[in-house]
Amino acid sequence: MSKVITHSLFTDFDIDLFKAGKHYRLYEKLGAHLIEIDGVKGVYFAVWAPTAHSVSVVGDFNYWTQGEHLLQVRWDSSGIWEGFIPLIEKGATYKYKIQSNNDGIVTEKADPFAFYCEQPPNTASIVWDLDHKWSDSKWMKSRQDHNGLDKPYSVYEVHLGSWKRHGEENRFLTYLEFAEDLVAYVKETGFTHVEFMPIMEYPYDPSWGYQLVGYFAPTSRFGNPQEFMMLVDKLHQAGIGVILDWVPSHFPDDAHGLGFFDGSNLFEHPDRRKGYHPDWKSLVFNYGRNEVRSFLISNALFWLQHYHADGLRVDAVASMLYLDYSRKDGEWEPNIYGGRENLDTISFLKEFNEAVYLNYEGVQTIAEESTSFPMVSRPTSVGGLGFGMKWMMGWMHDTLEYFQKDTVYRKYHQNELTFSMTYTFSENFMLPLSHDEVVYGKKSIAGRMPGDEWQKFANLRLLYGYMFTHPGTKLLFMGSEFGQSGEWNFESSLDWHLLQFPFHEGVKKLITDLNALYKSEPALYEKQFSPEGFEWINYSDHQNAVFSFIRKGNKPKDDLIIVCNFTQVVRPNYRIGLPKKGKLKEIFNSDATIYAGSGVGNTGKLAIESSPYDGRDYSIELLLAPLSVNVFKIS
Structure with missing residues (x-):
């Protein structure tokens, strides 16, 4: 040699x-x-x-x-x-x-x-190359029309190792098999984007990919780099965006990895109070070291450049922002101003977001940030961190807490749902029902719902209808779209056999129609981050556990009326106030029989009356289905 x-x-x-x-x-x-x-x-x-x-x-x-x-x-x-x-x-x-x-x-x-x-x-x-003949030019030229903040953005979160497995040997599908099966499924169900849990190379399956070693390599579990490029290519050709989970927050101490790389603390912070994560027993990058910043930002841009990613969802941002995150007194040191914020991290995240948006048009960065740190999704020019969106963790926790309650008690807790509207427009929020909510004894989303089987699935349909009509973009973890009964297991396939049962097939049909509704009704996306896009009709009917609101687009003719009934009691002759006269037509009902519901609803066009109600000059009486979301349009 x-x-x-x-x-x-x-x-x-x-x-x-x-x-x-x-x-x-x-x-x-x-x-x-x-x-x-x-x-x-x-x-x-x-x-x-x-x-x-x-x-x-x-x-x-x-x-x-x-x-x-x-x-x-x-x-x-x-x-x-x-x-x-x-x-x-x-x-x-x-x-x-x-x-x-x-x-x-x-x-x-x-x-x-x-x-x-x-x-x-x-x-x-x-040793490898990055050669690939891309066929997604149409998507790349127009992806701003798919990824803008005023566009429908419905994300299907996927763990490739357990979405579907092959045969009795329980083997992984390959990237090329995903390019057929997954692409067809996402297109059928109508999601606008797929988010892949980390596909960068990782050594330990139970980490789900969140402890990376090969930051520039798609995991070889499913094939080679060109085969992953083909998967992205096929998604784009089908009109589906691709978001990658990105993990700049920590990395494992495996002997072949980044830790103690050249016999020194090269990538990790040398002070263990800043360089070691006690929760995950992993190492934390030294965000104040210039060469490390170059490594990380280069890595972010790499996936946008060579794999045509349309967005990066940044994991565990809260753990990066706070010096005392998961640390007791004496285990952390305040910053130079005496505060708990990690100033190096804040500077790094701003630079990362500036680099992404300066170099790539039509992409989004999304922060998984679980605290009230201010201006996460505001431009760096006005003092924000510069992310495009932020996960709305408060909405997720409050909503799931509410839905787990027996319906008889919900009238005492309606504020848990209405509270989100007091801060919804403080950030560009994405509503997540993610993988973290279906593991570690939390049960599946469907498994959390109270009541008998009918009520469980009616509640589930109600939850999804409420989610899709609430301001903000959407994210749903795989399996939740058909009401997976058990918790997610990363070592096996989703329970696809459940789709033979009407309730599960009904939930899948509901999600498909909600995605179609979201994409076809401008009022659900044009002003999804603006207070001008939302108006309460009545949020105070605790006794009946009902509330109603208006979603607004750029044109008044696109306005939608949404009414949610959070109990199993049918509400005949339920009156709500309306902003103008005309005809009201029901365009969506989560209790429809096609979703395995009871079929209670409003048919035809209903005349709006000149009868004051809810502080408005006009009103109408509606038939509210049990445990349902009803969406109406005025003509």
């Missing part, structure tokens, strides 16, 4: 950007790159290891022998080791053997910038 040849892909400007934390395309320089020099093909390797005494590339091409292929450190104090090894081909496996200046510590690490990794439990990196 040929020896290492001196070569560099870095310019002086690259190094200056890297040191300043402003190099957002590091993946084009660091890592393993198939190139040709003087007619000889091979691989250029580059790795950041500033405390290393020596760095060897070891792999199947040199029998994993240390010292056979030594990289050379750059002269510019960047800490980058590099070199070109001739004749290595695509598919070669490799690692970096790093001997540190710190007491001669030796580490053997996977490449932080590898495009492909061995399938766990194997841990080597694989």
